Amino acid sequence: MEGQEHENMTEGLADIVGEIFSIREANIAASIALAVILISGGSNLYNWTQEEYDVAKEAATDxxxxIEFNVSVSTAIHEETWQDEEKKVVEFYMDDFELPDGYLVGEIKVIVKPDADSNGTTLDPIAQCDSIAANILNDGGLTAQWDSEENVLSGQDSSCEWIILKLQTYPGYDGEDFNSSAANEFQALLPWSETGWGEGMLSVEVELDVNTVEEFGPITQDDDEDITIEVEVSGFIASATLIK
Structure with missing residues (x-):
C-alpha cells in the first residue's frame, strides 16, 4: 500500500515537472517567434525609412x-511751370506705361529737372539756381515696396542739378542677375512671377522756392521755374539657366 502511494506521488511529480518544462518550451517558442517578427519588422522599417530618406534627400538637393532679367523701360514726361513757393502734385497712371506682354514692374525712377536756361544765362547773368524739393507720395494709390531700404523717396536741390528718386515695386528686385538654389526651373522662377505690383497711380510732389537777388538796372526778377518730371518704369521678365 505504501509503495503504491509512493509510486503515485512520483508520477504526479513527474507530471508537474513535465508540465513546467512544456510551459517553458512554449515560452521559448513564443519568444523565438516574437524575436523573428521584431527582426523582420525592424528590417522592413529600416528599408522603408532608408527609401524615404533617399527620396527626401534627392528632393532637398537643389x-x-x-536668374537673368530681361528689362524693358517705358518713359513718361511732364513739363509745367511752377510759381515761387508753389507746391504741386503730378499724377502718373501706371496703365499708361507700355511694357511687353508678361513683363512685371520692377522699379520706378523719377527725375526732376529744373529749366537750365532760366539759371544764369546771358539774358539773366545774375540769376541763381532755384530751390526745388520733390517727393514720391505714399498715398495708398500704388502697390510697391514702400519700406524697402533701396528707395529714395525724397530729394532737394538748389544747385541746378537733377533730383533722382527711386521706388522699388517688385519684392527684392534690383535688376541684377544672380545665382539661386532650386529643385527645378519652375521653383527657381516662382519668386519672379507674382502679379499685382506696380499697379495704380504714381504721385509726385514738387515744390519750388525761387532764389531772388536785388534788381540791377533793367534786369527782371525771376519768379517762376519751368520744371520737367521724367518717369522711367522698368519692367522685367526673368529666365533661369541651369548651372552645370
Missing part, C-alpha cells in the same frame, strides 16, 4: 540656377 540645383544652382542663373
Amino acid at each position: 540645383d544652382q540656377w542663373l
